[in-house]
Amino acid sequence: MSSLTKLLKEKQQQTDASNGSDSSLATITETKPGQTGLPGQPGQPAVAPAVPTAAPSHVKVLRNGQTILRTTSRTLDLGQAQPRRTTTSVTTVTQIDSEDDNHHGSVGSDVASPVAGLPTVSSSFLTSNFAHTASLYSSNTGSFIDGNYNSGTPGQGQSVGGAGGFPIRGSSQRSSAGSGRPIPSLSSSIPYSVPNSNKDGGSGSHGSNSSSLTSSWLEVYGNSLPKNVSAIDSNIISSPQVDSVEPRFVISKQKLASASQSNLQQHAQGHSVSRSNSFSSQIGNMFFSKSSKDTSSPSQHSNNHHSSGSNSSTPSNNGSSATIHNSSNANGNAAGKGTAIPKPSRARTTSIYSSSRQPSSSYTESSYGSPTSTLHENPPSQSIPRSHHSSISNLRSFFKKSSSNVAASAQQQQQQQQQQQQQHFSHSPGVKTVPVPQNISNQMSNMSKGSFTPGSYNSMNGETIYSAPAANHGAAREAQLPFVKRYIRTGEDLGAGAGGSVKLIKRIADNKIFAVKEFRAKFDNEVKRDYVKKITSEYCIGTTLNHPNIIQTIEITYENNRILQVMEYCEYDLFAIVMSNKMSYEEICCCFKQILTGVQYLHSIGLAHRDLKLDNCVINSNGIVKLIDFGAAVVFSYPFSKTLVEASGIVGSDPYLAPEVCIFAKYDPRPVDVWSAAIIFACMMLKKFPWKIPKLRDNSFKLFCSGRNCDSLSALVTRTPDPPSYENLKEHEASKNSSSNNTADPNNLNIGPQRLLHSLPEETQHIIGRMVDLAPACRTNIDDIMSDPWIESIDMCYVVEDGPKPRVVSANDHTHTQVDQSEAHIAGLEKKKKKKSDSHQ
Numbered sequence: 001m002s003s004l005t006k007l008l009k010e011k012q013q014q015t016d017a018s019n020g021s022d023s024s025l026a027t028i029t030e031t032k033p034g035q036t037g038l039p040g041q042p043g044q045p046a047v048a049p050a051v052p053t054a055a056p057s058h059v060k061v062l063r064n065g066q067t068i069l070r071t072t073s074r075t076l077d078l079g080q081a082q083p084r085r086t087t088t089s090v091t092t093v094t095q096i097d098s099e100d101d102n103h104h105g106s107v108g109s110d111v112a113s114p115v116a117g118l119p120t121v122s123s124s125f126l127t128s129n130f131a132h133t134a135s136l137y138s139s140n141t142g143s144f145i146d147g148n149y150n151s152g153t154p155g156q157g158q159s160v161g162g163a164g165g166f167p168i169r170g171s172s173q174r175s176s177a178g179s180g181r182p183i184p185s186l187s188s189s190i191p192y193s194v195p196n197s198n199k200d201g202g203s204g205s206h207g208s209n210s211s212s213l214t215s216s217w218l219e220v221y222g223n224s225l226p227k228n229v230s231a232i233d234s235n236i237i238s239s240p241q242v243d244s245v246e247p248r249f250v251i252s253k254q255k256l257a258s259a260s261q262s263n264l265q266q267h268a269q270g271h272s273v274s275r276s277n278s279f280s281s282q283i284g285n286m287f288f289s290k291s292s293k294d295t296s297s298p299s300q301h302s303n304n305h306h307s308s309g310s311n312s313s314t315p316s317n318n319g320s321s322a323t324i325h326n327s328s329n330a331n332g333n334a335a336g337k338g339t340a341i342p343k344p345s346r347a348r349t350t351s352i353y354s355s356s357r358q359p360s361s362s363y364t365e366s367s368y369g370s371p372t373s374t375l376h377e378n379p380p381s382q383s384i385p386r387s388h389h390s391s392i393s394n395l396r397s398f399f400k401k402s403s404s405n406v407a408a409s410a411q412q413q414q415q416q417q418q419q420q421q422q423q424h425f426s427h428s429p430g431v432k433t434v435p436v437p438q439n440i441s442n443q444m445s446n447m448s449k450g451s452f453t454p455g456s457y458n459s460m461n462g463e464t465i466y467s468a469p470a471a472n473h474g475a476a477r478e479a480q481l482p483f484v485k486r487y488i489r490t491g492e493d494l495g496a497g498a499g500g501s502v503k504l505i506k507r508i509a510d511n512k513i514f515a516v517k518e519f520r521a522k523f524d525n526e527v528k529r530d531y532v533k534k535i536t537s538e539y540c541i542g543t544t545l546n547h548p549n550i551i552q553t554i555e556i557t558y559e560n561n562r563i564l565q566v567m568e569y570c571e572y573d574l575f576a577i578v579m580s581n582k583m584s585y586e587e588i589c590c591c592f593k594q595i596l597t598g599v600q601y602l603h604s605i606g607l608a609h610r611d612l613k614l615d616n617c618v619i620n621s622n623g624i625v626k627l628i629d630f631g632a633a634v635v636f637s638y639p640f641s642k643t644l645v646e647a648s649g650i651v652g653s654d655p656y657l658a659p660e661v662c663i664f665a666k667y668d669p670r671p672v673d674v675w676s677a678a679i680i681f682a683c684m685m686l687k688k689f690p691w692k693i694p695k696l697r698d699n700s701f702k703l704f705c706s707g708r709n710c711d712s713l714s715a716l717v718t719r720t721p722d723p724p725s726y727e728n729l730k731e732h733e734a735s736k737n738s739s740s741n742n743t744a745d746p747n748n749l750n751i752g753p754q755r756l757l758h759s760l761p762e763e764t765q766h767i768i769g770r771m772v773d774l775a776p777a778c779r780t781n782i783d784d785i786m787s788d789p790w791i792e793s794i795d796m797c798y799v800v801e802d803g804p805k806p807r808v809v810s811a812n813d814h815t816h817t818q819v820d821q822s823e824a825h826i827a828g829l830e831k832k833k834k835k836k837s838d839s840h841q
């Protein structure tokens with residue numbers, strides 16, 4: 001047991017002694033085979049598992065020569081058990097499910113204690129949060145495919161350790177894409193509409209949908225089609241013959257020739273032709289030039305994958321499809337039956353960190369995915385030094401020039417301020433302003449609670465500079481000074497993660513406190529382009545978004561080989577507040593609604609966060625919650641496009657991951673955010689994770705998936721609302737012939753959705769249940785969540801900008817918990833822990 005664990009236990013004992021609390025409620029730990037993990041059930045160990053402490057970064061070279069580079073996660077505890085991870089996980093390899101990994105579920109995070117009185121912090125929560133953000137930097141195409149799709153590559157992705165359940169993540173990304181292995185895609189089953197598009201307009205997703213409806217669908221439904229509808233009996237639909245074309249549709253060859261001529265001239269002059277007026281393309285162009293290899297647009301990529309996905313196996317087609325068996329008897333004992341039952345994992349003895357989820361795939365694939373595209377109105381070539389290939393030197397020169405021109409920018413900004421109040425992004429002579437994407441500007445003007453003045457990108461004298469609104473008020477003269485002359489470090493470190501370390505700084509000019517994130521250096525085995533992309537993602541998102549529930553970036557600068565992002569400072573990690581165990585139900589609801597509001601904003605502008613978790617929420621002393629860490633965020637929709645750009649890669653943190661992320665190579669990232677938000681709510685309420693990872697090898701998750709009249713997780717995850725998918729039909733047919741081992745039993749609180757939901761307050765159950773629908777296609781979307789009666793009824797603290805200074809409107813039914821600053825951030829806690837352990841030695 002680590003000294004930290006001891007410390008935490010001591011603290012817990014003290015807390016228990018003083019509160020007279022029943023610690024048995026809070027100490028759900030291992031869920032061994034045969035246990036349900038429910039509190040108060042026999043066999044639940046009452047001792048917190050060992051807390052892995054920080055371990056040094058290390059590089060692991062696999063037998064196949066590929067390398068995993070990762071650092072350990074850290075966990076901290078407040079009160080009873082406080083998980084915390086700060087992990088770097090960078091890889092260019094495919095992950096193999098290690099034996100350890102197969103034991104995830106055994107250290108039982110689980111649904112448990114009823115909400116009455118708000119349960120104390122579970123030790124499983126502590127252990128589970130070792131899950132780290134999988135930040136994927138590999139440039140390999142394709143994605144890491146978890147076991148469900150192994151059939152396409154015999155010999156790959158076989159289950160390791162005989163644990164059953166989900167077979168291993170298949171061998172390598174390269175094999176998944178590079179070898180032409182069919183990549184499964186969920187898009188075909190996702191009816192979500194992209195922002196600003198009508199519901200049935202998602203050509204991207206629907207396109208592949210149609211191809212997944214094979215003749216088998218017709219076999220089943222063809223006979224019952226209405227009379228005026230005839231079934232298409234082939235997947236090949238030929239174009240109608242056209243005998244004549246109206247003259248107005250005929251473009252003369254001369255016209256074409258002259259158009260292409262002028263295009264060529266534009267290129268020769270360095271004027272790029274806009275592929276899309278998208279946020280990401282605009283941003284991407286700041287750093288990336290068109291690479292000869294990257295000629296296809298993200299949507300093309302997406303479409304390519306779609307087609308390969310739809311050609312390919314459907315989930316149920318693969319032989320290694322995970323099968324669920326109702327492993328819980330009436331007493332809640334997990335007792336697997338049948339050969340296909342994933343065997344309950346055995347207790348983990350090793351550090352959870354060592355076996356935590358392995359990163360995979362290229363996260364960058366669909367993020368800011370338009371290095372190839374360029375701006376129409378403000379060709380980056382005019383404003384940013386460009387090389388033919390993206391490079392760190394681009395990034396450096398960008399930041400260098402940016403920082404040296406902040407002063408000029410700020411002056412310009414001040415002049416423009418008045419204009420900006422009326423028109424968020426204005427154009428003025430001498431200053432070229434990159435227009436904000438349509439959907440961002442729409443969103444900003446549509447903000448229901450106050451209006452928010454965004455920052456802007458200005459291109460001046462060949463430089464591109466970002467100025468956040470705060471910079472508008474800052475003194476231009478100070479801005480000319482180097483970073484170290486403008487800010488001084490103060491206080492302690494706030495935290496560190498996969499992206500870098502975050503520290504507290506003070507602006508000398510006005511003594512204002514900020515948080516500064518120093519991006520980590522590029523790893524040796526990391527592809528330059530991916531590193532640059534990761535940083536630019538955070539930079540671009542941070543500097544572009546403007547919403548009270550999204551952290552505001554003040555400036556970003558490159559100096560002395562360091563990339564520094566200055567952000568507004570929030571006094572508390574939400575995690576620390578949750579772990580204080582002092583939050584009232586109303587306060588939890590307020591925080592939840594604020595998180596949802598931030599997510600709604602992101603989704604409305606075509607962005608998904610993909611790494612929503614307590615750790616990535618900070619809260620200020622006014623009770624305003626802000627989402628941070630956009631290192632994993634992706635664009636899922638481009639303005640004026642109805643095409644869904646799917647995300648790829650297992651990105652996020654294990655306990656918060658949506659199941660489809662672990663199953664499919666590509667997925668809609670919006671339902672993923674929705675799922676994660678529900679897990680955040682469950683964590684706030686229960687002080688522990690419902691499960692450690694959404695895989696069947698996790699006993700708690702397996703029980704959650706049980707009792708649904710369906711034996712296959714693939715079938716559950718690919719369910720569609722209407723019309724039924726091919727897989728569902730198969731499932732339906734199968735269930736008609738053979739009875740499921742997982743018959744639904746709403747009265748059994750140990751299995752099925754009720755396993756989680758019954759632990760939550762009644763009014764929350766409906767929408768939370770819809771948020772954790774196993775099938776992303778059936779999962780509710782953020783807009784529907786916001787109009788849920790319970791969500792609407794939440795009295796939420798919010799910000800209004802009705803004057804020069806934003807004003808916080810506090811809710812009436814709660815105040816926000818504050819903790820001592822020494823316990824408000826993880827770094828402080830770690831320091832405390834170290835001090836204590838040193839004094840013990």
Ligand SMILES: Nc1ncnc2c1ncn2[C@@H]1O[C@H](COP(=O)(O)OP(=O)(O)OP(=O)(O)O)[C@@H](O)[C@H]1O
Pocket residue numbers: 086087088133135494495496497498499500501502515517551567568569570571572573615616618628629630631825826
């Ligand atoms: N603006 C802020 N105000 C206060 N604390 C912050 C702020 N930004 C970050 N932190 C602290 O620093 C920690 C690390 O920040 P962040 O998540 O951005 O880093 P990261 O390296 O990207 O982490 P990850 O491993 O999740 O990718 C956060 O968990 C939080 O505790």
